[in-house]
Amino acid sequence: MKRFTVTLTAAIFFVASAFTYVATSWKIADGYTIKFDGKGASGTFTGLKGDIIFDENDLPGSKFNVTVSTASINTGNGLKNKHAKGEKYLYADKFPLIRFTSSAIKKSDKGYTATGTLEIRGVKKEISLPFNYSKTASGGLFTANIEVNREDYKVGGSSFILGSDFKVDISVPVKK
Incomplete structure (x- = not known):
């Protein structure tokens, strides 16, 4: 009987793992x-850079943890770039990354919404990021449009x- 119980327990774990x-x-x-x-x-x-884990059929298991280098800003004007990276604005030396970390991803009427924390210049704010996802021949494409108030993040x-x-308009092709 003991052997049967151990075998049955092992079989249940094996079957459960196949469906995870x-x-x-x-x-x-x-x-x-x-x-x-x-x-x-x-x-x-x-x-x-970062981690994008996303599946339309497993939104609770999906998450974003992405960063953007503040030093990578390009306004098309060298002097504006220097000011934007400076202490008054992005302060790239002290705050080298803009970070978004999702806490939940849900289906919406127009696509999806990622709720999470946007951190700019050390200031963290909870935001909702509406986005779309489409399959492509090489993987997928995420697109998003959002409005950010720079003063909320002490940028100038x-x-x-x-x-x-x-x-802010974002377009990110992805591959497996």
Whole structure:
């Protein structure tokens, strides 16, 4: 009887493990874009890294933990780049990364929403990031559009020249 119980327990664990589903881990592919646009400044960021675990059929097991290098900002103007990386704005020497870490991903009417923490310049704020995901021949594509108020993250002060709100457009191709 003892042998039967051990065998039955082992069989249950074996069958259960066969049905355990793991969300897909994606690698960020070349060709991603992170563009920002606001009154007085526009440009791009590069230096995107991190973990993207996403599966349309396993949203509770899906998560984002991504960073962008603040030193990678490019406004198309060398002097603006220097100021943007400086102590008054992004302070790239002290805060080298912008980070987004999701706490939940859910289906929405228009795609998906990742709720999580956006950290810029050491300031952490809970945000909702609406995004879309589509399958491609080489993997997948994540796209998102969000508005960020730079003053909420202590990026510069009040200014007549530089607007507070910036539109951020993100397009990230991924592969397995």
